[in-house]
Amino acid sequence: MADKSRNLSIAKRGLMSFETIMWVFTRLSALGMYALVIFGLIGALVMGARNNMNFADVMRWGFMPNVTHVENTALPDTAPWSSTLWKLTASALVLIAVGHGVHGLVVIADDYIATAKGRQIVRICSGVMILSMLGIGLYLIWTS
Numbered sequence: 001m002a003d004k005s006r007n008l009s010i011a012k013r014g015l016m017s018f019e020t021i022m023w024v025f026t027r028l029s030a031l032g033m034y035a036l037v038i039f040g041l042i043g044a045l046v047m048g049a050r051n052n053m054n055f056a057d058v059m060r061w062g063f064m065p066n067v068t069h070v071e072n073t074a075l076p077d078t079a080p081w082s083s084t085l086w087k088l089t090a091s092a093l094v095l096i097a098v099g100h101g102v103h104g105l106v107v108i109a110d111d112y113i114a115t116a117k118g119r120q121i122v123r124i125c126s127g128v129m130i131l132s133m134l135g136i137g138l139y140l141i142w143t144s
Helices: 018-051 055-063 084-112 116-143
Strands: none
Touching (some): 018 055, 018 084, 084 116
16 A cells, blocks of 8 residues: 555656546536537627527527527527537537536546445446446537
8 A cells, every 4th residue: 555655756657647637527527618618608698699698598508508498498599509519519518527527527536435446336337327428418519
């Protein structure tokens, strides 16, 4: 257990270790989610101003740009909302959010699970969870 101490120097840990890469991924994925949400909000404000959408509908669209979110509003035409740009934006948001969230759960589980076998089981379950959530999310985005 001494070789896995959190007090090792960077030279002994290695600059490009898996944990370092995942630490960077967590920070960059959070910034990516912020950027995608801001992009979605700006797009929703522009498109909502054209169609006299209320604030609740604009916010709903901004945080998950998917055409099914605006179907129930009083819009005359939902075709501009179902463009490839918005499907790619929603897909990117789902990919980044799922990876960021599940990695966070694995890090928390690693703090509480003492055995290597238990951590391995959690990582396998998280891999299955990532694949299933991505599959469902991308299917819903691209088939709606």
